[in-house]
Amino acid sequence: MSLTPSDISRIADLARLELAPTERGRMLTQLNGFFDLVQKMRAVDTTGIEPLAHPFETIRDLPLRLRDDIVSEPNNRAANQRSAPAVEGGLFLVPKVIE
Numbered sequence: 001m002s003l004t005p006s007d008i009s010r011i012a013d014l015a016r017l018e019l020a021p022t023e024r025g026r027m028l029t030q031l032n033g034f035f036d037l038v039q040k041m042r043a044v045d046t047t048g049i050e051p052l053a054h055p056f057e058t059i060r061d062l063p064l065r066l067r068d069d070i071v072s073e074p075n076n077r078a079a080n081q082r083s084a085p086a087v088e089g090g091l092f093l094v095p096k097v098i099e
Contacts, residue, residue: 001035001039002032002035003028003031003032003035004028005024005025005028008024008027008028008031009024012024012027077090
C-alpha cells in the first residue's frame, strides 16, 4: 500500500491539521515508510510460531520485578462524583453521542 499526496491532504483534513507543503512531503515519506515496514513484516513466515503473551517469556531465567498489587489510595468515588451533572449507581452518566 502506498499513499499519494492527495491521501495525505485528505488525512490532514480529517484530522483538522494544517500542514505546509514541506510537512506534507515529509508525512508522505514517513507514512509510506511505515507501510513498507508492515509489508516486510507480513512477508515473514510465522507458521508454527506461538505468539507471546509477554516478551519476557523468551527469557525464562530473568525474574520479573513486579510490585505487590495493594490498594494505596482511599476510595473517593463519592467526592469525585460530587461535581458530575449525572451519576447513577456509582457511574457517570453521559449523553448518547452515537446513534
